[in-house]
Amino acid sequence: MKETMRGLVKEVPAPSGLVYHNDLPVPQVGDDEVLIKVHCTAICGSDIHMMEWDEWSQKRLNPPVTLGHETAGTVVAVGAKVTDRKVGDRVSVETHIPCGECYFCKNGMGHICNDIKLFGVSENGAFAEYTKVRSDVTFLLDDDLTDEAACMFEPMGAGVHGVESAQVEGKVVLVSGCGPIGLTAISASKTFGAKMVIACDLLEARLEVAKEMGADVVLNSTSCNVAEEVKKLTDGIGADAAIDVTGVEAAINTALKSVRAAGRVVCVGLPTKPVTLHDMTDDLIYREVELTGVSGRKIWDTWDSFAKVLKGPYFKLEKMIGGKFVLEDFEKALEEIKKGTPGKMLLYPNVEDM
């Protein structure tokens, strides 16, 4: 076993990016941990925020930390008390490391634990040859799931969680926003039996992909009144549920107007500023519309659901991957992100895995 490894470290509490090292110590596993040989790790928007040292990062990060959390690899060592994983298991990792002790953890809501740790944020992560994590936050991959597909669980799981919350089977569902998470929500809605999926976005190119991933109807919000079109498609009743992936005030209000009375609006996208409900009386209260949110992924319900989506006919992995880079070339991957190249950028510690 090697003693040192390559990895990308957020070194100091400043907007200083990441530093590449080739002499980091290979992590030593604790009793309840596994050591994972990383196959690939996707770059997340939050990784960029941590490099830029925004307010969110300042509250959660204590540098130096090895970043990277959307990952998959193979278990190469297990701690003395680990019984649920063995050497050779292929795994992905849940970013939210619940405490296991609080009210939420004890009531099946570990994903909104009061005292959560974050893999690749508060703990060292997977932009490295090896990473370690508590074995109970690893998700076992079967042979039908590639490592690349497994890197999608974490970033796009919120879209699947939104679909679970919307209870889509047999229903008409509006998905607002057709970026990677919205596309995942569309394909998940179809996988889980939605009667009709209506997708809306501002960009025609994204709507084209939405159709390929299962949307039955696409609406360009720049050229039509989405709520009116949804009514026309549903005999004047409205959609049973809406999933908002945009976090944008106008889209959230449109979603409220597009659902039927006693319909449900699930917010997945994070607003970057305060949101006003334009007509709470008529859109929500008098019509008994439910408005709720989802946080990350339910452990492990969302993962099990997402595995079905990944293996199903609607999800198109190739539409989700923007580029593959060897770890050392992370700056090139970051440039693609800055240019706005669509899809996730994957980093590989070992060139032969690409």
Ligand SMILES: [Zn+2]
């Ligand atoms: Zn992420």
Ligand SMILES: [Zn+2]
């Ligand atoms: Zn807890």
